[in-house]
Amino acid sequence: MKKRGKGIAATFYGTGYGNGFPDVSKAVAEVDHDGNVNIYVCATEVGQGAKTIIIQMVAEILGLGMNDIHLISEDTSQTLDTGTAAASRQTYNTGNAVKKAVEVLKSKLLEKAKEHLKLPSLLGLEVKDKVIYLKTFPKKRVCFKDLIEEKISVEETFTAQTVQMDEETGQGAPYWPYTFSCYGVEVEVDTETGIIEVIKGVCAQDVGRAINPELIEGQIDGGFSMGLGYGIMEKLNCKDGEIKNNKFSKYLIPTALDMPELEKIIVEDPESSAPFGAKGIGEPVILPAAPAILNAIYDAIGVRFYEIPVTPDKVLSEINREI
Amino acid sequence: MKPLNIVGSRVIRVDGKAKVKGEAIYPQDIYLDGMLYGKTIRSTKVHAMIEVDTKKAETVEGVVKILTYKDVTGENHHGVVFKDHEVFCSKKVRRIGDPIAFVIANSERVAKKAAEMIEIKYKELPAVFNPIDAMKEDSIKIHGDSNIIYHYKCRKGNVNEGFEKSHVIVEREYKTSMVEHAFLQPEAGVSYIDEEGKICVCASTQYPHFDQIEVAEALGLKLENVKIMNPAVGGAFGGREDITLQIHLALATMVTKKPVKVVYTREESFHAHSKRHPIIMKYKTGADKNGKLLSMEVNLIGDTGSYASWAINVMRKAGIHATGPYEIPNVKIDSYAVYTNNPFCGAMRGFGATQTPIGSEQQMDIIANELGIDPIQIRLINGFKVGSETSNGQVLSESVPLKRCIEEVKNRMFKE
DSSP states (O other), X not given: OEEEEEEEEEEEEEOSSOTTOOOEEEEEEEEOTTOOEEEEOOOOOSSSOHHHHHHHHXXXXXXXXXXXXXXXXXXXXXXXXXXXXXXXXXXXXXXXXXXXXXXXXXXXXXXXXHHHTTOSOOTTEEEETTEEEETTEEEEEXXXXXXXXXXXXXXXEEEOOOBOOOTTTOXXXXXXXXXXXXXXXXXXXXXXXXXXXXXXXXXXXXXXSOSOHHHHHHHHHHHHHHHHHHHHTOOOOEETTEESOOSXXXXXXXOGGGOOEEEXXXXXXXXXXXXXXXXXXXXXXXXXXXXXXXXXXXXXXXXXXXXXXXXXXXXXHHHHHHO | OOOOSSTTSOOOOTTHHHHHTTOXXXXXXXXXXXXXXXXXXXXXXXXXXXXEEOHHHHTSTTEEEEEOGGGOOSOSOBOSSSOOBOSSOSSEEOSTTOEEEEEEESSHHHHHHHHHHOEEEEEEOOXXXXXXXXXXXXXXXXXXXXXXXXXXXXXXXXXXXXXXXXXXXXXXXXXXXXXXXXXXXXXXXXXXXXXXXXXXXXXXXXXXXXXXXXXXXXXXXXXXXXXXXXXXXXXXXXXXXSOSSHHHXXXXXXXXXXXXXXXXXXXXXXXXXXXXXXXXXXXXXXXXTTSOEEEXXXXXXXEEETOOTTHHHHHHHHHHTTTXXXXXXXXXXXEEEEEOSSOOEEOOTTTTTTTHHHHHHHHHHHHHXXXXXXXXXXXXXXXXXXXXXXXXXXXXXXXXXXXXXXXXXXXXXXOO
């Protein structure tokens, strides 16, 4: 017999190294004498979209297209330290460092343009497509190339806030910001085979502000599938220190066929200390998937599982015990 | 705030086209002239003293050099917090998969053949696999004097008073499992000396600047003489935070003065990098008859296996997130990180905060069930909002849209 059930889980996640440890990102932004915009950071692109997000922020501030920006990254000899691609920190930390550097760069460009155009004030000066012009009289204009003789380079550092906790009481402010999630899932449990199929998921994810909704939805897909594997599939079968399932023919991870239809809801509530209000979501997106599935299994068959993964053999032995 | 043009839009990812077309260069796609190949020899025992004899393997035609701990020119160690890993095990192995030697040969085939001819004499030692046993004073020790490397304590309010006032108390024990990152691209890398004489390593890593420090320290070089570059990275999820092949490659190039390449098989990848900490979680939660949480006591024991990696930080994060996103006036949390002879555990997506909801979110449903309250309602009653205080006494001053998230799910899935 196939039995269906629904479950929910809510979670939170604190970004960054935490507990008072300095969490620092450094970025360099420059415009060279040919008018090229170069950004130097060392934010590893692990697939999360770090490079895209950083370029989007720069493009927004300088009024440029995505292709106008040259990103130099992931080379220790050319870039400063922007910290690890972990702790869901690159959008928040490196994003902040890049934003600071590019904003200072922009103000330097505007100052130069003011002099070049012989204007008494910065008011009304706009930057778009490597041209600085006066909004109310657009003929007053100068392009980056004509403005810059020697390259202008700006280095900025962002350090996140964190308070070390008291060792005896744990009182302190270890992380910032926190990101929130809530997932609901529906499962179908086959009581004859013990196989659990996740047939639907609704994922509501706080993001602060979405820099790129497409990338967020991709992260939710990936996080959900990883959580699904964690909850009901993945088993290393480690016996006396030896991993028995050390290949994908034995260690089962979800495929596209195991993934349900997911409804993804991006919840925006901008965080004032974050670049454009954006919080990190790389890790938050995995957290509620497995517990929501466990709660749905209980709703379906009335059995609570206290140990993961809930593989078909465990489901069957629990069902048989109930009988 | 001005309306935004590019921020907030569905721009196509900048690295996407090259990856879709198969043009992105991953480390195993790199071939350099005169390149040598490396093969790592790893421990097959969980806990043993070792003696290594490479003589026979060295006679295989095509073998250039076999590296062991004796060839490490700097510090024979690495590690993200404690330097408890050896580049190559000198006397003792602590897990299956510990690196012992590294064959450098003119082909992958020769490297593999020679690797099989290296003779390792193991004198096996007693081992411990259960973290609860490992915590006992008379347990055999993996490193140093104690297997307990971290104890996080959170004390807020008075849990006993909270339980006394509770209408319902739910006490359960949960166990999470050790799992694998299963990134698509197994570890691979290439090293060479550039025109400035720098030792260069191209490998997939999450943190090039930290690898630079670890490589320089192990080779005994100045930081500026080491260069780390990331080609395309085929997934990471925390599994590329600890050193795997970076130091072996750098050392091989320094010794041979030639480019060297290593590509791990999937099976080797399973043994080479960290895993997710399995945690034994004891939860005791008390609530009043309206479902308001009053008290919570949690005990977490995380098995970090044979090396610390990020254990302290992971079990700290687990402890901080153990309550779930709920206001609870009385909280007592103890979270431990423990060495055993299991595979080592480290960073993995969620970093301790993935494990605890397996317990805390089931506790919520069990309490709701006992009180006859809707599972959504109990989360809305207790959920964090602006101004809430966490178990650490941290005030959530802004951007706390938890209840909106819960309501979005409720409206789409739980509306009758």
